[in-house]
Amino acid sequence: MAERISLLEAVEKKEALLEPGVYFMQGNIASVEAALIAGCRFYAGYPITPSNEIAEHMSRRLPQVGGVFIQFEDEIASIMALIGAAYGGVKSMTATSGPGFSLMQEGIGCAFMIEAPIVIVDVQRGGPSTGLPTLVGQGDIMQAKWGSHGDYEIVAYLPSSVQEMFDLTIEAFNAAWEYRVPVIVLTDQRVGQMIEKIEVPPYEEIKIVVRRKPEVPPEEYLPFDSRYLVPPMAAAGEGYRFHVTCLTHDDRGYPTTSHNISRKLVSRLVAKIRENEKVIGRYESYLADDAELIIIAYGITSRAARRAVKEARREGLKVGLFRPITAWPFPYWGLKEHVDRGAELLVVEINMGQIVRVIREYYNNITKIHFMPWAPGEVPRPSDILLKIKEVYPR
Amino acid sequence: MSSLRVTTIRSEEVKKLLRLERFPHIWCPGCGIGTVVKCYAEAVLKSGIPEEKHVVISGIGCAARAPGYLKLDGLHVLHGRPIPVAVGLKSVKPDLEVTVISGDGDILTIGGNHFIHAIRRNDDINVILINNFIYGMTGGQYGATTPLGAITTTSPYGFIEGSFNVPYLAAALGANFVARWTPLHTKELVDAILKMFKVDGFAIVEIVSPCLIYGEMNNLPPLEMLKLLKERVVIDHEADLSKIDIDLRDPKKPIVVGNFVNRVKPSYQTRYMEIIKKARGGK
Numbered sequence: 134m135a136e137r138i139s140l141l142e143a144v145e146k147k148e149a150l151l152e153p154g155v156y157f158m159q160g161n162i163a164s165v166e167a168a169l170i171a172g173c174r175f176y177a178g179y180p181i182t183p184s185n186e187i188a189e190h191m192s193r194r195l196p197q198v199g200g201v202f203i204q205f206e207d208e209i210a211s212i213m214a215l216i217g218a219a220y221g222g223v224k225s226m227t228a229t230s231g232p233g234f235s236l237m238q239e240g241i242g243c244a245f246m247i248e249a250p251i252v253i254v255d256v257q258r259g260g261p262s263t264g265l266p267t268l269v270g271q272g273d274i275m276q277a278k279w280g281s282h283g284d285y286e287i288v289a290y291l292p293s294s295v296q297e298m299f300d301l302t303i304e305a306f307n308a309a310w311e312y313r314v315p316v317i318v319l320t321d322q323r324v325g326q327m328i329e330k331i332e333v334p335p336y337e338e339i340k341i342v343v344r345r346k347p348e349v350p351p352e353e354y355l356p357f358d359s360r361y362l363v364p365p366m367a368a369a370g371e372g373y374r375f376h377v378t379c380l381t382h383d384d385r386g387y388p389t390t391s392h393n394i395s396r397k398l399v400s401r402l403v404a405k406i407r408e409n410e411k412v413i414g415r416y417e418s419y420l421a422d423d424a425e426l427i428i429i430a431y432g433i434t435s436r437a438a439r440r441a442v443k444e445a446r447r448e449g450l451k452v453g454l455f456r457p458i459t460a461w462p463f464p465y466w467g468l469k470e471h472v473d474r475g476a477e478l479l480v481v482e483i484n485m486g487q488i489v490r491v492i493r494e495y496y497n498n499i500t501k502i503h504f505m506p507w508a509p510g511e512v513p514r515p516s517d518i519l520l521k522i523k524e525v526y527p528r
Numbered sequence: 529m530s531s532l533r534v535t536t537i538r539s540e541e542v543k544k545l546l547r548l549e550r551f552p553h554i555w556c557p558g559c560g561i562g563t564v565v566k567c568y569a570e571a572v573l574k575s576g577i578p579e580e581k582h583v584v585i586s587g588i589g590c591a592a593r594a595p596g597y598l599k600l601d602g603l604h605v606l607h608g609r610p611i612p613v614a615v616g617l618k619s620v621k622p623d624l625e626v627t628v629i630s631g632d633g634d635i636l637t638i639g640g641n642h643f644i645h646a647i648r649r650n651d652d653i654n655v656i657l658i659n660n661f662i663y664g665m666t667g668g669q670y671g672a673t674t675p676l677g678a679i680t681t682t683s684p685y686g687f688i689e690g691s692f693n694v695p696y697l698a699a700a701l702g703a704n705f706v707a708r709w710t711p712l713h714t715k716e717l718v719d720a721i722l723k724m725f726k727v728d729g730f731a732i733v734e735i736v737s738p739c740l741i742y743g744e745m746n747n748l749p750p751l752e753m754l755k756l757l758k759e760r761v762v763i764d765h766e767a768d769l770s771k772i773d774i775d776l777r778d779p780k781k782p783i784v785v786g787n788f789v790n791r792v793k794p795s796y797q798t799r800y801m802e803i804i805k806k807a808r809g810g811k
Contacts, residue, residue: 196808205612213605213616221624370621376602
């Protein structure tokens with residue numbers, strides 16, 4: 134057998150990685166280049182529009198850095214293969230869109246339960262079902278949060294530009310390996326397939342999280358050591374002889390039906406994210422400080438909303454923008470000061486009402502929450518949003 | 529039919545590979561899975577590959593509990609999905625010897641798609657498929673290897689679908705190594721598993737195994753099943769695989785076992801080394 138090029142060697146030398154500088158690049162491609170810089174060395178996926186550029190680019194780029202690409206028979210195999218690679222200690226990623234994301238849901242639950250760090254890029258298209266394969270949608274927000282069964286927490290980023298496809302893919306790997314969880318880059322067809330300027334910063338400015346390895350001898354190692362919020366992770370073949378399972382398990386990774394252990398396990402698993410929601414959760418505000426109406430929009434929609442805000446300001450309306458950068462955990466705290474001083478809210482998203490439900494959960498009966506649903510297939514134009522602003526603007 | 533054999537690995541040595549703190553195990557009296565686990569453990573000890581380089585992966589079901597009793601790196605994952613997990617791990621850690629131990633429902637029924645494509649790709653993994661003809665853990669529903677006419681909790685009037693002939697299927701798909709044995713053939717099974725470890729590519733052994741749940745519904749309790757196997761097993765390494773489907777009802781039909789296929793064809797993982805070389809400009 135030929136000798137495999139050391140993965141570590143390629144990472145250390147940053148060999149064949151995209152060099153720091155300014156590029157004109159597609160969002161999906163930027164996500165691949167970011168993943169490679171983050172240390173991703175395994176990709177498993179199944180073709181689906183509009184995410185295909187990611188698989189195609191990965192198939193070309195991964196072997197150049199000593200990584201492995203496999204196009205699997207379906208999305209179920211793909212997500213499970215990521216778990217296998219993660220337990221080999223290797224950073225792994227897949228990309229998909231709505232229908233494939235649905236097929237991955239059981240595996241996402243498995244990754245959460247077995248604490249396997251993996252990254253999934255969901256390039257959202259129009260739904261429901263096969264829907265509009267080539268056109269934009271933002272209908273997977275709730276699927277990302279609730280798509281798998283049982284109690285779990287997810288981290289999902291909402292890039293709104295090619296630059297953020299790059300930056301947030303790296304952050305997604307960092308969050309996955311920091312908390313040993315599956316992480317979603319929840320982008321959309323427009324952001325994924327648009328081409329615009331990005332800047333790759335010097336490598337020393339890019340923070341990269343690596344696996345926290347066990348520091349105890351194998352006989353003392355517990356794969357789910359509950360003395361830690363996030364237990365150190367052994368990789369297969371390192372001599373720790375771990376057993377891990379998607380069944381409810383104790384610290385040793387052995388199945389149990391004990392209610393007490395179930396309580397402790399599920400509490401710790403969700404606490405990994407809940408206790409760190411303000412560390413992980415992110416948002417950006419634009420002209421929000423004095424706004425009487427704040428638009429809440431994310432992904433591609435936030436760019437139309439930003440333009441609408443500018444135009445409304447030009448017409449003397451005090452309108453601002455709140456852009457969640459993470460869908461989950463949702464950065465609800467970033468709205469509080471504005472709501473407290475009486476600002477009303479207008480949610481604009483390319484679905485029939487998903488993030489608006491989260492806004493209602495936190496701010497119903499505290500301020501007025503307006504909603505502009507938008508069917509998948511097109512991004513609302515700034516003029517569409519401006520019309521809605523004028524309709525609901527508080528007087 | 530071979531008689532009982534004395535193996536060279538002592539039980540005490542095998543015990544060191546078991547998570548004894550988890551005993552008693554969950555398997556019914558008369559079940560064949562325990563014997564297969566012992567054979568696998570013996571093969572690991574004899575393999576010459578360091579124990580920490582062996583990884584065992586399973587999905588859901590009775591047989592899938594095997595990794596939980598083995599003191600090796602082990603992953604017990606979703607129903608039907610051990611093969612892709614094994615492929616992912618083997619692809620990034622080619623120095624590991626990755627073996628899937630699971631049942632017919634897990635590997636062939638819900639996981640059938642992964643089974644056929646892993647063989648087509650020729651992924652470098654070993655699959656120990658324990659075929660007990662039924663979903664034992666969930667109470668006795670039929671699956672893709674249930675024999676025609678069998679009574680199960682979901683075929684109370686008799687099973688009419690038809691079943692996979694596992695070696696024929698695996699060989700047709702191009703598997704590098706294909707074998708079938710029973711829990712009565714411990715030496716042959718250990719040898720087959722040792723051969724599988726040496727194969728670069730997909731290797732599978734089917735173990736025709738007695739099941740208390742199946743036996744209760746089909747007048748074939750484990751001891752009777754073992755007697756049936758003893759009477760009807762024929763070892764034929766050169767068998768025409770198209771004719772070795774299992775019919776438990778027909779007393780004249782032999783149950784053919786053997787090491788049927790052992791061919792050399794580079795695995796996906798080996799071929800991918802060439803891809804890496806090509807992508808790096810021959811470096």
